[in-house]
Amino acid sequence: xxxxxxxxxxxxxxxxxxxxxxxxxxxxxxxxxxxxxxxxxxxxxxxxxxxxxxxxxxxxxxxxxxxxxxxxxxxxxxxxxxxxxxxxxxx
Numbered sequence: 001x002x003x004x005x006x007x008x009x010x011x012x013x014x015x016x017x018x019x020x021x022x023x024x025x026x027x028x029x030x031x032x033x034x035x036x037x038x039x040x041x042x043x044x045x046x047x048x049x050x051x052x053x054x055x056x057x058x059x060x061x062x063x064x065x066x067x068x069x070x071x072x073x074x075x076x077x078x079x080x081x082x083x084x085x086x087x088x089x090x091x
Contacts, residue, residue, distance in 0.1 A: 001025050005008045011037055016046040023052040024041040042071055047089060050080040 001009075006022040014021055019041065041053050054072055057065045066088070073084035 007037060009074060010041065012046070016044065016049055019044070020049045023049065023056050026037060026061065027052070027056050029059065033060075034062050035060045035065045038068065042068060047077045049089055050075060051078060051083060054080060054083045054087065 001021065003026060006025040008016055009022040012023070012027075023041070034058060038053065040056070041049065044050065050072060054069065057068050057072075069084045069088050073088060075081045075083055075084065
């Protein structure tokens with residue numbers, strides 16, 4: 001899957017498995033662009049998707065990524081909350 005295909009999936013799909021694969025595909029490089037296209041994923045309930053989303057957001061240097069991590073730090077999933085706080089430097 002190309003990076004463009006992954007971004008298209010993140011914007012359009014509601015399938016947790018497909019979204020998880022797309023998030024994983026985008027990981028691995030520092031990013032300066034806005035992560036706004038990821039905003040809708042903050043509302044998903046899949047714990048594993050959210051953990052990968054936290055990992056992806058940690059690679060962004062855009063201020064919006066920090067806001068998204070703050071939101072994820074209030075997750076009902078302890079693993080998501082803890083990882084978010086870790087990347088925010090609060091653990």
